Amino acid sequence: MFDQILSKIRTVDDQEKILEEIDVLLSSLYQDKGLGFESTLKTSARAWLYPLLREEFSKEGANRRNLLLNLKQKIEGLSKVYITLAFEPSEDALNRFGGVIRTSVREDVIISVAYDPHLIGGVQIIYNGEFRDFSFKRIFEKEFENTREQILKSIKN
Amino acid sequence: MKDFNYYLDSLGEIGFVEELMHSLIYASGLPRVHPGELVLFESGDLGQVFSLTPEKIEVLLLTRANLKVGSKLVRTDTRMQIPVGVGLLGRVIDPLGNPLDGAKLTDTEDVRTVDIAPPKIVERVEVQKPLITGVTLVDLVVPLGCGQRELVIGDRKTGKTDFLLQSMVTQAKLGSICIYAQIGQKQFDIKKMSEFFAETGIKKNTVLVASSSSDPAGVVFQTPYTAMTIAEYFRDKGLDVLLILDDMTTHARNYREISLLAKRFPGRASYPGDIFYVHARLIERAGNFKKGSITALPVAESILGDLSGYIQTNLMAMTDGHIFFDIELYNQGKRPSVNPFLSVTRVGHQTQTDLQRDLSRELSSFLVTYEKMKQFMHFGAEVGETAKKILALGNKVDSFFNQSPTASIPLEINMIILGGLWAGVWSETKEADLRRQMERLVLAYNTEGSFKKQVDDLITQSKSFSDLVNFIRRNNEFLTSKITG
Missing domain, CATH: 1.20.150.20 (ATP synthase alpha/beta chain, C-terminal domain)
Known part of the structure; x- marks a missing residue:
């Protein structure tokens, strides 16, 4: 179950939403003598999450609280890759980015996407405290630093 | 110090502020940061890495920062350094090396790391030359030597600072370099001190390193280390240096504040367990060496003449004697109110003639x-x-x-x-x-x-x-x- 759930979480937003839902489920575990949990599971958990949780809870000896806490711990432990783009990506673009990152880095990473038009193009990536700038802004700045004198001369002329 | 983007590009590491606690910041990221390293925030503020855990970095702020959770920071791959040179003489600077008296610093030929290990025993030489303070009672009964570490201890308002200033004036006129570290004191007192140096004509031989009580805790903490670093520069030039650290009990209280905020386990009197080490590694940098000497006069405040306080006894253990300013003698009108029976000089007598x-x-x-x-x-x-x-x-x-x-x-x-x-x-x-x-x-x-x-x-x-x-x-x-x- 855990792997299936984790594979559905692609971004930091997804992670935050799932964690909220898990917190709501945890707080409803003992409401109405345990009956409140069932109705909360139906109304609060998202469509793809509900059947997975349902199946797990119906197994013999399943401890709902421990399962939810373990799930919460695993979701909180997901590594994050922060990417900053010069445009707001579509759903399709997001899926492709996620796929590439999971293939190149790790399976259990999620991405946080930020938008900064000053980058012009390209991407800035932050992962585990490492920062890499592959944006056009950096390339242009470096180029301008090298050829500043020439450019200023040609402008004056 | 270069700008934020320079370090981001060159070192390729970034961190994010996760938690703020007064003068302490907890950040994530920066995988290769090491303790004591300087970090630079996106706003231009400076911090120093205080400690590391697997998840977080604890950073001590060195500027009055207005940070938010999520603020970015970068490593600088340097430890705290200050500019040193003859251009410091006659100037008032803060513990980060920035001038407080207006004009820019000039003639600073070198940059030195502030927190270094004390010199080893091979570099040390016996204390042989007397240090004349110009105060009769001290020079005759509790004599000092160049390179001695002598604690000046007494209650508040017993004349300790007057004695220190007298010693400074005497030594400056004899050609020694005098460095006064005002640790966490009132801004008005800093100004008065600077004016005193100018009035007595010893400004060209003195450096005042000052931090006020309103400065960030990290800055106050660094004050005596900065002063010692400047003293070492002049010692290496072959000069005799008189270093006054006023006062170490304020420094200890400041470090206690930082440690308690950092949730370190409180020891005796709520001081952290490493308070002795914090002071010893500073005081041990003074002494008589082959090139020159640093005579350190750390100041400690006692309460109602109690010499058995924690910090006071710590400092007595790491110095070569103490001069005790007795409140009872002060109240009797004796100036200086040095108690000759409770004052000790361990290496002063060997500098005396027969x-x-x-x-x-x-x-x-x-x-x-x-x-x-x-x-x-x-x-x-x-x-x-x-x-x-x-x-x-x-x-x-x-x-x-x-x-x-x-x-x-x-x-x-x-x-x-x-x-x-x-x-x-x-x-x-x-x-x-x-x-x-x-x-x-x-x-x-x-x-x-x-x-x-x-x-x-x-x-x-x-x-x-x-x-x-x-x-x-x-x-x-x-x-x-x-x-x-």
Whole structure:
């Protein structure tokens, strides 16, 4: 179950939403003598999450609280890759980015996407405290630093 | 220090502020940061890595930052460094090396790391040269040496700072470099200190490193280390340096505040467990070395004369003696209020000549006898002639030791005056006239070349204190002519 759930979480937003839902489920575990949990599971958990949780809870000896806490711990432990783009990506673009990152880095990473038009193009990536700038802004700045004198001369002329 | 983007590009690491707790920041990221390293925030603020855990970095802020959770920071791959050079003389700087007196720093030829390990034993040399403070009681009874670490301890408002300033003025006029570290003090006091240096004409030989009580805790913490680094620069130039750290109890309280905020386990009196190490690694950087010397005078405040306080005893353990300023003596009107019985100098006597040592011994012995006589008098008993003489001489010695905070008296004339007291030159003089006459002698020594030569020659020729006393007894006109003339 855990792997299936984790594979559905692609971004930091997804992670935050799932964690909220898990917190709501945890707080409803003992409401109405345990009956409140069932109705909360139906109304609060998202469509793809509900059947997975349902199946797990119906197994013999399943401890709902421990399962939810373990799930919460695993979701909180997901590594994050922060990417900053010069445009707001579509759903399709997001899926492709996620796929590439999971293939190149790790399976259990999620991405946080930020938008900064000053980058012009390209991407800035932050992962585990490492920062890499592959944006056009950096390339242009470096180029301008090298050829500043020439450019200023040609402008004056 | 370059800008944020430079370090981001060159080192390729970034961190994010996760939690803010007054002067401490908890951040994530920066995988290769090391303790003590400087970090730079996106806003331009500076911090120093205080400690590391697998998940978080604890950063001590060095500027008054207005940060938010999520703010970015980068490593600088450097430890705290300050510019050093002759351009620091006459200037007032903060612990980060920034000038506080307006103008930019010039003539700073080098940059030095602030927190370094103390020199090893191979580089050290025995303390041999005396350090003249110009304060009679200290120079005769509790003498200091160049390279000694002597704790100056006493209650608040007992004259400790006056003594330190007197010592600074004397040493600056003798050519030593004087560095005064004001740790977490009032801004007005910092200004007063700077003006004092200018008024006394010693500014060109002094550096004032100051942090005010309103500065960030990290800045106050760094103050004595910065002062020591500057002292080491001048020591390496072959000079003798006098370093005053005022005061280490404030520094300890500041470090306690930082440690408690960082949730370190509180030890005795809520001080952290490494408070001794924090001070010892600083004090041990002073001493007498092959190139030059750093004489450190750390200051500690006691409460109601209690020398057994935690920080006070720590500092006593790591210094070569202490000068105790007694509140009771201060209240009796004694200035300086140094208690000669509770003050100790472990390496000062080895710098003295045979005559000085003999005089010091004789004087200390007399003071003990005098003190016993005074206590005996409390019982209202009849006193014999010997006791009366001791009490009379003791009163005169008290007058001799009483000294204005602005006066700096050379050791040689002090020795002659004491010899004169022992020889009975002032046996019939009233106490009201005694001080005035002594001052006339000091003035004559400072202004008349012939008298100065006479005194210096006499000191050089006398092998013991009794020789000196006998000579003065036989030839007291060379003194009396100056007193009455």
